[in-house]
Amino acid sequence: MSLNLLTNCKQLDKDFLYENKVYLCNLKKIQMEAIRNIAIIAHVDHGKTTLVDKIMYHCHLFRDNQNTGDLILDNNDLERERGITITSKNVSVVYKGTKINIIDTPGHADFGGEVERVLNMADGVCLLVDAFEGPMPQTRFVLQKAIDLGLKPCVVINKVDKENCTPEEVHEKVFDLMYELGAEEWQLDFPTVYGSAKNNWMSDDFNVITENIEPLLDMVLTHVPAPKVSEGTPQMLITSLDFSSFTGRIAIGRLERGVLKEGMPISLVKRDGKITKSRIKELHTFEGLGRKKVQEVIAGDICAIIGVEGFEIGDTIACFENPEALQTIAIDEPTMSMLFTINDSPFFGKEGKFVTSRHIRDRLTKELEKNLAMKLGETDSADKFMVFGRGVLHLSVLIETMRREGYELQIGQPQVIIKEIEGKKCEPIEELTIDLPDSLSGRAVEFVSIRKGEMLSMEGKGERMIVKFNIPSRGIIGLRNQLLTATAGEAIMSHRFIGYQPYKGDIPGRNNGSLISMENGKAIPYSIDKLQDRGKFFVDPNEDVYEGQVIGENSRSDDMCVNVTKMKKQSNVRSSGNDEKARIIPPIKFSLEEALEYIQKDEYVEVTPKCIRLRKIYLTETDRKRFKI
Numbered sequence: 001m002s003l004n005l006l007t008n009c010k011q012l013d014k015d016f017l018y019e020n021k022v023y024l025c026n027l028k029k030i031q032m033e034a035i036r037n038i039a040i041i042a043h044v045d046h047g048k049t050t051l052v053d054k055i056m057y058h059c060h061l062f063r064d065n066q067n068t069g070d071l072i073l074d075n076n077d078l079e080r081e082r083g084i085t086i087t088s089k090n091v092s093v094v095y096k097g098t099k100i101n102i103i104d105t106p107g108h109a110d111f112g113g114e115v116e117r118v119l120n121m122a123d124g125v126c127l128l129v130d131a132f133e134g135p136m137p138q139t140r141f142v143l144q145k146a147i148d149l150g151l152k153p154c155v156v157i158n159k160v161d162k163e164n165c166t167p168e169e170v171h172e173k174v175f176d177l178m179y180e181l182g183a184e185e186w187q188l189d190f191p192t193v194y195g196s197a198k199n200n201w202m203s204d205d206f207n208v209i210t211e212n213i214e215p216l217l218d219m220v221l222t223h224v225p226a227p228k229v230s231e232g233t234p235q236m237l238i239t240s241l242d243f244s245s246f247t248g249r250i251a252i253g254r255l256e257r258g259v260l261k262e263g264m265p266i267s268l269v270k271r272d273g274k275i276t277k278s279r280i281k282e283l284h285t286f287e288g289l290g291r292k293k294v295q296e297v298i299a300g301d302i303c304a305i306i307g308v309e310g311f312e313i314g315d316t317i318a319c320f321e322n323p324e325a326l327q328t329i330a331i332d333e334p335t336m337s338m339l340f341t342i343n344d345s346p347f348f349g350k351e352g353k354f355v356t357s358r359h360i361r362d363r364l365t366k367e368l369e370k371n372l373a374m375k376l377g378e379t380d381s382a383d384k385f386m387v388f389g390r391g392v393l394h395l396s397v398l399i400e401t402m403r404r405e406g407y408e409l410q411i412g413q414p415q416v417i418i419k420e421i422e423g424k425k426c427e428p429i430e431e432l433t434i435d436l437p438d439s440l441s442g443r444a445v446e447f448v449s450i451r452k453g454e455m456l457s458m459e460g461k462g463e464r465m466i467v468k469f470n471i472p473s474r475g476i477i478g479l480r481n482q483l484l485t486a487t488a489g490e491a492i493m494s495h496r497f498i499g500y501q502p503y504k505g506d507i508p509g510r511n512n513g514s515l516i517s518m519e520n521g522k523a524i525p526y527s528i529d530k531l532q533d534r535g536k537f538f539v540d541p542n543e544d545v546y547e548g549q550v551i552g553e554n555s556r557s558d559d560m561c562v563n564v565t566k567m568k569k570q571s572n573v574r575s576s577g578n579d580e581k582a583r584i585i586p587p588i589k590f591s592l593e594e595a596l597e598y599i600q601k602d603e604y605v606e607v608t609p610k611c612i613r614l615r616k617i618y619l620t621e622t623d624r625k626r627f628k629i
C-alpha cells in the first residue's frame, strides 16, 4: 500500500466518528421513499471517479479541513498505480433530504462485465461524456446496457474546461447515439448538464461557470425516478458480493419488493431454480463511504446481508414461505482465453508462497464468484487451467493481484475464442478507435491493415486525427505497444467487441525471434556485451538465468540460443580492454500486459511475486525440436 494511501486511510478512520454523526443528522431528515439509485457510466477516463469525489465533498462526507486526496474511490493499489477504476464501488450521500446511492463504475472495455452487473442496482444513470472526445466505444457499450435495462439516462458533458472542446456537438452526438441504440422516447428526452468535474462545477449552460456541482445533483433528483416498488413479499437480486473475515460472505443488492428484517428467515432461489432456506443475521445499508447496521430495509434501498449461506451473484433472496425468483443477471460472453499453469521453471518456489495447482485452482474458483465475466475451463492436465475473460487487461489484473498475494504461476499466449457459426469458422471482431497526431495517422493505418483491420472513418479534430477501424481481436493483441513506440507515446486507443465474423486469415506474428539462454547461471556482463549486436536484452547484468529462458529479442526473425553465462578467459597479460569498459545498454523491462502480448505460442510468461520472466515452454533445444509447437 502506498504511503499516501495509508495516511489517507488512517485519516479516514479517525474522522469516521465525526462523519457518522454528521451523516446520522442528515439521515434523520430523510423520508424513506426519498431514495435515488444511480450508476455513473462513461468511457475510460472521462471523469467518473473525479465527479464522485466532488459529490462526496459537496454532501459533506468529509470535514471541511480534511484532506482526503483525489479519486477517493480508486482505493486499491492497482487502481491507484494505474489511475483507472477496476471494480465498481457503492457510496451514498444525502442531498436535500434524499439519499442518493451512487455506483461508480469502471470505464475500460475489459471491465464491461462489472458495469453490466451493477447496473441492475440502479434506476438511472449519469452518462458522462468528455466534451472534447465525445462518445467513445465504451460510451456506446455502457449506454446500450443502460437503455436495454430501461434506465433513465441523465447526460453530463464533462471537461468543458478543455481547449478546443465542442460541448454542443457532443450533446448532439449523444442524442444520435441514443437514437441509434434504440432508446425510447422518454429516454431520448434526457436532461443534460455541462461542466468540469475537476474544477468542481456543473451548469445548465456551459458558458456559465457555477460555484458547485448542485445542478447535477438537482438533475438527479428531478429526473431519476425514485425506485419502483411493487407490493408483495421480499425479493432481492444478489448483484455484488463482499467478504469480511469476521462474518464471511456478504450479499449485496437492491431490495426490489417488500421488507427485510434482521433475524428473518428467507429462501435463497439459485440461478437454476433450486431453493435453500437460510436466515438473515445482520442487515446493512450504505452510508457515506461505509455501511451501517440497520434493523430493517425497505424496498428501493441497496443493502448488504450477512448470514445467508451458499449464495452466488445472480441468485434471489426471497420470501421464506412463497419464494419468487427475479430474472437473473445476463452478461456477455468472454472473448479471450489464457492458459494458467503451475510454475515448473528451475526457479520454481523460490519467490512465491502459493505455488501448487491446488492453490491456483482455489484462487481462481474464488475469483469466479464475483468476476462474472470470467470463466474457468478444464484442460487435460490437472496443473493447467483455461481462464476466459474479456481482454488482456481483464485477465492481467487478476494475474497481477495473484502475484501480489504471493502466487507463482505461468501464463500462455492470450488466445481469442474462435467459434463455429453455421459451419463457418468465426472470430471476435472489435471496433477500434485510435486518436493520434495528424502527421502519424498514416503509420497507424499501416499497422492496423497488416493486422487485418479495415478502416471505417477518419476525422480530423484540431491537430489530432480520430481513426476508426473494424479489426479482429487477434490483431489488437500487441498493437498498443507497437503504436506507442511508433508515435512516441502519443496514440490513445480503445476498442469494443462488436460480434463474431468469419475468420479473416492469418495475421503475421512478431517480426523478431527470441534470444534464448543455453545455460543455467549468472548473466555475465562481459558476455552480454559481446552479444549486444545480436539483439536487445531483457535481463540485467548478473541476473540469474536458466536454460530455455527468453533473455532477449533477436534482431533476426528466428530464435537463437546464446550463452550469457560465459566468463571472460583469464590470461596473464593485462588486456587493454576490460570489463569496466563494457557499455551495456539497459535491458527492456516489460510490464505484465506487455509480456503477455509479446510472447509467442511456444512461450510462457513466468510470474512470481518478485519477477516477470519469459521462457520457452520446452526448456532444452532437443525438446523444442522434438515437440514443435
Ligand SMILES: Nc1nc2c(ncn2[C@@H]2O[C@H](COP(=O)(O)OP(=O)(O)OP(=O)(O)O)[C@@H](O)[C@H]2O)c(=O)[nH]1
Residues within 6 Å of the ligand: 042, 043, 044, 045, 046, 047, 048, 049, 050, 051, 071, 083, 084, 085, 086, 105, 106, 107, 108, 158, 159, 160, 161, 162, 195, 196, 197, 198, 199
Ligand atoms: N481537464 C479536465 N480533466 C478532468 C476533468 N474531470 C476529470 N479529469 C481528469 O481525467 C482523468 C481521469 O479521471 P477519472 O475520474 O479517474 O476518470 P474515470 O472516468 O473514473 O476513469 P476510469 O474509472 O478508469 O474509467 C484524471 O486525470 C482527472 O483529473 C475535467 O472536468 N476536466
Ligand SMILES: [Mg+2]
Residues within 6 Å of the ligand: 048, 049, 050, 074, 084, 085, 105, 106, 107
Ligand atoms: Mg474511475
